Amino acid sequence: MAWTEDGAARNGARKYLIEAAIVFVAYYIAGKLGQATTEIRSSNLGPVWPAYGVALASVLRYGVRIWPALVTSAFLVAFQSPVPHIAAAGQAISATLAAMTGGALLKWASFDRAISRLRDALTLIVFGALASAMVSATLGVAVLYATDVQAYSGIGPAWLIYWLGDGTGVLLITPLALTAFDLVKFRYPRQIAEFAALVFLLVIVCLAIFGNLAPFSVRLHVLAFAVLPFIIWAAVQFGVAGVGFSTLVVATIATVTTALGTGPFARNTVFLNAALLDIFFAVLAVSGLCLAAVIAERERAEKEHARLIREQAIMEEHLRAAAALRESEDKAAALSEELAHVNRVGMLTALTGALAHEINQPLTAVGVNVETALILLAAEPLDLAQLRDALRDIRSDTQRAGDVLQNVRTLLRKTPPRYEPVEINSTVGDVVKLIQNSAVRRGILIDVDLTAGMRPVRGDRTQIQQVVLNLLMNACDAVQGNERALRRVSLRTAPHGERIAVEVSDKGRGLDDDDIERIFEPFYTTKHDGMGLGLSICRSIVNAHGGTLDARRNVRTGMIFSATFPLWPQDDIAGQQLRQA
Amino acid sequence: MEKAPSNAPVVHLLPRTRPGQVAAVYVIEDDESMRRALARLLTCSNWPVRTFESAESFLGEMDGLTQGCLIVDVGLLGMSGIDLLATLRYAGVRWPFIAMSGSHNENAEREALALGARAFLRKPFEPRALLYAVAGALS
Numbered sequence: 001m002a003w004t005e006d007g008a009a010r011n012g013a014r015k016y017l018i019e020a021a022i023v024f025v026a027y028y029i030a031g032k033l034g035q036a037t038t039e040i041r042s043s044n045l046g047p048v049w050p051a052y053g054v055a056l057a058s059v060l061r062y063g064v065r066i067w068p069a070l071v072t073s074a075f076l077v078a079f080q081s082p083v084p085h086i087a088a089a090g091q092a093i094s095a096t097l098a099a100m101t102g103g104a105l106l107k108w109a110s111f112d113r114a115i116s117r118l119r120d121a122l123t124l125i126v127f128g129a130l131a132s133a134m135v136s137a138t139l140g141v142a143v144l145y146a147t148d149v150q151a152y153s154g155i156g157p158a159w160l161i162y163w164l165g166d167g168t169g170v171l172l173i174t175p176l177a178l179t180a181f182d183l184v185k186f187r188y189p190r191q192i193a194e195f196a197a198l199v200f201l202l203v204i205v206c207l208a209i210f211g212n213l214a215p216f217s218v219r220l221h222v223l224a225f226a227v228l229p230f231i232i233w234a235a236v237q238f239g240v241a242g243v244g245f246s247t248l249v250v251a252t253i254a255t256v257t258t259a260l261g262t263g264p265f266a267r268n269t270v271f272l273n274a275a276l277l278d279i280f281f282a283v284l285a286v287s288g289l290c291l292a293a294v295i296a297e298r299e300r301a302e303k304e305h306a307r308l309i310r311e312q313a314i315m316e317e318h319l320r321a322a323a324a325l326r327e328s329e330d331k332a333a334a335l336s337e338e339l340a341h342v343n344r345v346g347m348l349t350a351l352t353g354a355l356a357h358e359i360n361q362p363l364t365a366v367g368v369n370v371e372t373a374l375i376l377l378a379a380e381p382l383d384l385a386q387l388r389d390a391l392r393d394i395r396s397d398t399q400r401a402g403d404v405l406q407n408v409r410t411l412l413r414k415t416p417p418r419y420e421p422v423e424i425n426s427t428v429g430d431v432v433k434l435i436q437n438s439a440v441r442r443g444i445l446i447d448v449d450l451t452a453g454m455r456p457v458r459g460d461r462t463q464i465q466q467v468v469l470n471l472l473m474n475a476c477d478a479v480q481g482n483e484r485a486l487r488r489v490s491l492r493t494a495p496h497g498e499r500i501a502v503e504v505s506d507k508g509r510g511l512d513d514d515d516i517e518r519i520f521e522p523f524y525t526t527k528h529d530g531m532g533l534g535l536s537i538c539r540s541i542v543n544a545h546g547g548t549l550d551a552r553r554n555v556r557t558g559m560i561f562s563a564t565f566p567l568w569p570q571d572d573i574a575g576q577q578l579r580q581a
Numbered sequence: 582m583e584k585a586p587s588n589a590p591v592v593h594l595l596p597r598t599r600p601g602q603v604a605a606v607y608v609i610e611d612d613e614s615m616r617r618a619l620a621r622l623l624t625c626s627n628w629p630v631r632t633f634e635s636a637e638s639f640l641g642e643m644d645g646l647t648q649g650c651l652i653v654d655v656g657l658l659g660m661s662g663i664d665l666l667a668t669l670r671y672a673g674v675r676w677p678f679i680a681m682s683g684s685h686n687e688n689a690e691r692e693a694l695a696l697g698a699r700a701f702l703r704k705p706f707e708p709r710a711l712l713y714a715v716a717g718a719l720s
Contacts (some may be wrong), residue, residue: 353685365612365615440658
């Protein structure tokens with residue numbers, strides 16, 4: 001959307017302007033401070049040039065796109081010094097180019113602005129303070145000489161002071177500028193108090209060493225290193241930002257007092273004083289920076305270690321929870337299997353009378369045929385044809401009784417569902433056989449209308465039979481109260497898209513809308529002696545098959561329950577074999 | 582009812598009607614294999630047999646039949662055996678009959694005996710008991 005892009009562009013532009021303004025002002029202030037330590041940078045180079053530290057920090061923080069702010073600010077600073085305009089422009093350009101080179105070198109060395117690793121501290125020292133300051137010094141001195149501005153006594157000392165000033169500027173300013181936000185992140189009053197104490201003591205010590213406050217009059221360079229413990233303190237307790245701030249405090253006091261002619265560095269020539277100060281600052285900054293980085297690195301490693309341990313604990317907790325969940329799912333599955341089995345047993349119990357009759361019939365016929373055979377064997381002449389017929393009937397009746405028992409056994413089976421290709425017509429046909437006699441004895445007629453030649457469905461035979469048996473028994477119960485001619489239940493199988501539908505319809509009283517809504521909920525029943533579990537079990541079975549089970553009203557009166565089961569995939573070999581068989 | 586020695590052929594122990602005057606046995610049973618088995622047994626025992634698959638078909642052909650013994654399953658599809666017997670009694674038909682039942686149903690048994698059944702046989706029954714009952718009914 002256009003307006004958001006415009007808005008984003010506007011926001012981006014505003015952000016850039018703010019960043020540029022910050023850089024411009026910061027560079028200008030730093031430049032003015034640098035100039036304050038010496039009369040004119042170009043002719044009488046001061047010991048520290050903090051502006052270059054600001055320039056490098058700006059490039060590292062905001063990227064090379066910040067260069068216009070650097071160039072203009074640097075030009076303004078140089079322009080206000082007594083050098084020719086052309087030299088001021090050259091200095092501004094050389095400082096900006098050097099800072100960009102330093103930024104590129106550090107980026108190439110994958111420098112991280114947080115300076116929380118020793119390698120970050122070292123790359124900042126080597127590429128930022130040493131290398132890029134060399135570029136700055138070389139270009140800057142070249143510009144000065146090209147425009148005939150004389151500095152110090154010669155090109156060598158000028159370059160050296162230029163380089164030391166810029167390098168020290170980087171060491172003093174850049175780490176602090178990049179990490180200053182860490183200082184405002186102190187959370188505890190104790191930390192703030194400690195930091196205040198550190199700075200206060202450091203200022204006292206600095207003033208004692210570099211100023212005229214010393215209770216002793218011995219002025220030796222080596223005394224300057226009395227500030228080192230404070231730098232170490234800052235590194236240990238406050239990290240890179242603490243070191244940056246502390247060294248800046250030392251540098252400021254030392255530079256000012258030296259410029260005022262006091263302290264151990266005020267006893268030699270201006271050149272030597274500046275060089276010694278620079279080396280002193282560099283030693284402080286490098287030691288503090290490396291120490292702080294090492295400490296940060298170790299802290300980070302410890303934190304990482306602790307985080308890994310924590311994550312491992314969390315992971316283990318998750319694994320335990322997952323295992324527990326799986327266990328409870330297994331239990332739930334086992335329970336629902338158990339429930340389905342109980343439902344089947346219940347239905348078979350209800351059918352016991354009819355099933356006994358189903359077995360009685362062939363058993364009696366077998367007994368009668370056996371008696372007949374005995375009579376035939378005792379008679380003269382032997383009627384072999386009759387005898388053979390009797391034996392054939394015995395065989396078929398035995399088979400029939402066996403089938404009934406087999407059907408019952410299938411339903412009583414208590415095994416986890418196994419999804420196989422199932423021929424739906426024979427499956428529901430067996431159910432009809434099971435219930436037929438019970439229906440007949442109740443005067444109920446079951447119309448069966450099976451569509452021939454359908455593909456097998458994917459399902460568990462026992463469970464499909466259970467669903468159909470449930471629906472048929474419900475339908476029989478529904479028409480039980482009808483007059484004899486209307487005690488009809490019908491069972492139909494038909495293709496239904498990529499599924500096969502098994503429909504059981506009755507001409508009972510039917511259900512009202514509320515019942516139809518809730519009939520599949522567990523423990524909801526419209527029968528006075530029902531548990532209300534049958535249909536909810538059926539629906540969960542059918543759903544587990546990837547099918548559907550729905551109820552709707554029959555024409556005029558009664559209900560139609562329709563269960564659908566997905567077809568076995570056509571390209572499956574087992575399904576084709578079953579179809580051919 | 583007397584008990585027959587179990588391994589002797591039953592046929593010789595049974596009362597026989599004289600040829601020419603043999604009364605018929607009518608089997609009314611809706612189970613086909615049962616019907617066939619009963620017809621075979623009775624035929625081998627020298628009884629003229631006719632079978633019917635329902636009470637309705639028997640009633641439809643009854644006018645052309647000579648008097649005989651009825652063997653009726655009480656739990657027939659359609660009109661039940663009890664209804665048939667009651668109908669016959671109501672119509673004044675006094676043919677002897679034997680009731681059979683495929684399931685344990687005390688009401689049907691009581692009603693059948695009240696209607697004058699010579700025997701009430703619960704399936705699976707001893708075939709010889711049926712033959713005795715038939716012989717008894719037709720003697």
